[in-house]
Amino acid sequence: MLEFEFMRHAFAGCALVSVIAGPVGWFLMLRRQAFAAHALSHIGFSGAAGAVWLGFPPLAGMIAFSLAAGLAIGSEHEADRGAPVQRDGTIGLVLAASLGLGTWFLHMANGASSLATTLLFGDVLGIGRNTLFSLLAVAIVCLSGLGVLCRPLLFSSLAPQVAQAKGVPVKIAALGFMAVCALACSACAEVAGALLAFSLMIGPPxxxxxxxxxxxxxxxxxxxxxxxxxxxxxILSWETDAPVPLWIGLGAALLYGGAGLWVRFRNLSVRTTSSIRAQ
Structure with a gap:
C-alpha cells in the first residue's frame, strides 16, 4: 500500500497528528477538559464550512473558529473551580451557536452531502502535500507552545489554588493551553473528522x-x-474498506478497557502477594 503516494501522505499526516494529540490530550485529561476537546472539534466543523463558502481551505477556517472558541472557553480558567456550571454553560453556548453557523454556511455554499460528510468524518486518504506542510506547521506551533506552558500548566492542573498563591500565571496558562488545544483539534479533524477528532485526543491519554x-x-x-x-x-481501512475513524474510535475504547483490566489484574496480584507475605 505504500507504493501509492496518497497512502504515504496519509501515514505522514497521521504521524504528525499523533505527535500533537498525545501530549495535548494528556494535559486535557489531566485538567478534566474532555468536553472542551469535544466542543472544539465540532466548532471547527463550522469554521471549515464557512471557509468552503468563502473559497478558502477548510483547514484555515477550522483553525480560525477553533482558536476563537478556545480563547472564549479558556477565559473560564481552572482557577474558577467554584463555578463549574458557568464553565460548562459557556462551552455549550459556544458549541450551539457555532453548529448553527455551520449549518447556515453549508446552506449558503450549496454544499452537497458529500462535502458535509467529509468535514464531519474526515478524509485522511485525501491529504495532499500542502495539507502536510500545514499540519507540520501546526505541530511545531503546538509542541512549542506546550513546551513553554508545560511547567505552569502542570502545577496549575494539580494544585490550582496553590499555583495561584505562588504567583503562577494560571489564567494565561489556561488561555494559552486552550489555544494549543484548538490547533490540535483542527489537526485531528483532518484524520478523524470533526465528529471523532476527540477520539484521538481522549482515548490514548x-x-x-x-x-x-x-x-x-x-x-x-x-x-x-x-x-x-x-x-x-x-492499515485496517486498507484491508477492510471500512473508514479510518471507525477503527480509531473502536481502538480507543478497547485501549481504555484493556488498561482497566490490566490495572485490576495488577492490583489483584499486589494484594495476593501481600497476603502471602503476611502469612
Missing part, C-alpha cells in the same frame, strides 16, 4: 492516565498509542 503513569511516561505512552491507533486504523 485516558489510557495512559488510567495506568497511573508519571507525566513524562504518560505523555510518551499517550503519543505512541495515538500513533498506534492512527496507523492501525489506516
Amino acid at each position: 485516558a489510557t495512559a492516565l488510567r495506568l497511573n503513569l508519571g507525566p513524562l511516561a504518560g505523555v510518551t505512552v499517550s503519543t505512541l498509542l495515538a500513533l498506534f491507533l492512527s496507523w492501525g486504523g489506516l
Whole structure:
C-alpha cells in the first residue's frame, strides 16, 4: 500500500497528528477538559464550512473558529473551580451557536452531502502535500507552545489554588493551553473528522492516565498509542474498506478497557502477594 503516494501522505499526516494529540490530550485529561476537546472539534466543523463558502481551505477556517472558541472557553480558567456550571454553560453556548453557523454556511455554499460528510468524518486518504506542510506547521506551533506552558500548566492542573498563591500565571496558562488545544483539534479533524477528532485526543491519554503513569511516561505512552491507533486504523481501512475513524474510535475504547483490566489484574496480584507475605 505504500507504493501509492496518497497512502504515504496519509501515514505522514497521521504521524504528525499523533505527535500533537498525545501530549495535548494528556494535559486535557489531566485538567478534566474532555468536553472542551469535544466542543472544539465540532466548532471547527463550522469554521471549515464557512471557509468552503468563502473559497478558502477548510483547514484555515477550522483553525480560525477553533482558536476563537478556545480563547472564549479558556477565559473560564481552572482557577474558577467554584463555578463549574458557568464553565460548562459557556462551552455549550459556544458549541450551539457555532453548529448553527455551520449549518447556515453549508446552506449558503450549496454544499452537497458529500462535502458535509467529509468535514464531519474526515478524509485522511485525501491529504495532499500542502495539507502536510500545514499540519507540520501546526505541530511545531503546538509542541512549542506546550513546551513553554508545560511547567505552569502542570502545577496549575494539580494544585490550582496553590499555583495561584505562588504567583503562577494560571489564567494565561489556561488561555494559552486552550489555544494549543484548538490547533490540535483542527489537526485531528483532518484524520478523524470533526465528529471523532476527540477520539484521538481522549482515548490514548485516558489510557495512559488510567495506568497511573508519571507525566513524562504518560505523555510518551499517550503519543505512541495515538500513533498506534492512527496507523492501525489506516492499515485496517486498507484491508477492510471500512473508514479510518471507525477503527480509531473502536481502538480507543478497547485501549481504555484493556488498561482497566490490566490495572485490576495488577492490583489483584499486589494484594495476593501481600497476603502471602503476611502469612
